[in-house]
Amino acid sequence: MTAIDFESSGQRIDVSLEDVAAMALLYGFERPGPHSDTKPAAQRANLSDFFNVYGVNAFSKFKDKFRRETLLPPEEQKAMEQQKAIDAELNRYKFPEVTDAEFKSALEQHDRMNRKWRIFKKPGGVAVRPEIFYEILGAKMQIESGDCTEEEPQWNDLGAVDYIGKAIWRGHTGWKGKSKEEAMAGFVALSKKAKHNYSDNFFV
Incomplete structure (x- = not known):
């Protein structure tokens, strides 16, 4: 298990690149191809796809998001974002009645x-x-x-x-x-x- 997980998000905790890479690996975001377990997590993790789940494209942006917002594990985060999109579409054209x-x-x-x-x-x-x-x-x-x-x-x-x-x-x-x-x-x-x-x- 990693020392840092999503329960720590939104609590003004600063995470390192290795922390984030370890989380990514924990949830199955690994680069294709053979990798030695002795390699640093950051070299084995598929951080690009991991970051995409959270709407960012760089470690610095994920770090800031993790520090300020409560995040969920990838599959739960995807489901939440999909539900948000559905709710937004349903409410897109809801306005007060007019005469x-x-x-x-x-x-x-x-x-x-x-x-x-x-x-x-x-x-x-x-x-x-x-x-x-x-x-x-x-x-x-x-x-x-x-x-x-x-x-x-x-x-x-x-x-x-x-x-x-x-x-x-x-x-x-x-x-x-x-x-x-x-x-x-x-x-x-x-x-x-x-x-x-x-x-x-x-x-x-």
């Missing part, structure tokens, strides 16, 4: 701001708008027509990648399964968010 009047006001403002959105060039000279524009547009499409039933577009009429079509499709499918009322709430909330970050989304 019809609030939605109508947001829609009118959205129409007035339509020509002010920033544009970004893609290969082939295609111009797209910020991602949040397509999230807002997707909410509007969900309100008007429900779930997207079309396949993701691949190519435009000129034979180039259909960046605009893809952005619109992703914006709409992101609201899949949401009710008209949920999409209305999202439309209002995301419109406010876009205006709050004005310089990122609109020409000044």
Whole structure:
């Protein structure tokens, strides 16, 4: 057993490279190929894959994370991160309810701001708008027509990648399964968010 394990994480304890390598080996992160047990743990451990589990790419970053945060053994950490991702996706488009009047006001403002959105060039000279524009547009499409039933577009009429079509499709499918009322709430909330970050989304 190693002197340092995950029970020590989050307790402001500084770990050495050998400590971390020993933990990695304990949980099966070993470089492929024959290795002599007399070699230092740091030379035998697959630290790259071990660090990836914790979202870092260097010993110094893992050391800092281990010192400040409570971490779990690799398989438990992976399961926790996967659950976080699932929860985040489920909560992605949950916003406070709005009235019809609030939605109508947001829609009118959205129409007035339509020509002010920033544009970004893609290969082939295609111009797209910020991602949040397509999230807002997707909410509007969900309100008007429900779930997207079309396949993701691949190519435009000129034979180039259909960046605009893809952005619109992703914006709409992101609201899949949401009710008209949920999409209305999202439309209002995301419109406010876009205006709050004005310089990122609109020409000044």
